[in-house]
Amino acid sequence: MRKIVLLHKPFGVLCQFTDELGRATLADHVPIRNVYPAGRLDRDSEGLLVLTNDGKLNARITHPGKAMDKEYWVQVENIPDQQALDTLRHGVSLKDGLTRPARAALMDPPDVPDREPPIRYRASIPTQWLRLIINEGRNRQVRRMTAAVGHPTLRLIRYRIGSWTLDGLQPGAWREV
Secondary structure (H helix, E strand, O other): OOOEEEEEEOOOOOOOOOOOOOOOOHHHOOOOOOOEEOOOOOOOOEEEEEEEOOHHHHHHHHOHHHOOOEEEEEEEEOOOOHHHHHHHHHOOEEOOEEOOOOEEEEEOOOOOOOOOOOOOOOOOOOEEEEEEEEOOOOOOHHHHHHHHOOOOEEEEEEEEEOOEEOOOOOOOOEEEO
């Protein structure tokens, strides 16, 4: 029987079920076994993670050729100007090549729980939230993209994968669909 689990992965949790160093893992939040993450979020990122036992669905979510949209809410240092947004929208040159164009826009701060621990605060450096929608998933791609346009990521939340969203899920909570 196919299983699909949506998890709001908290900050500091590894996208795996075991860890030899005793760090927090998916097993600390999801009691369902034999499901695997379709894609990853690094330990410093939060947000929607789809876990499934369906290999075809996993491939559809993660394969670059399938182009499934993933929406991120990204808090960055300083306020990106039009040039930075246009670069994100046309593709960013990274060490592993040019990214696909992203949909990028400034956004109001989302209504999300505070992160534990909180992001670093500097009175002299403003922050801004961005909505980035991409359809590829290179390692730490969003963080590398924002850094490349001069706006390092402070907080990264994946809000949506395809039609699934974080709506109704608090950090650490999950639901089966």
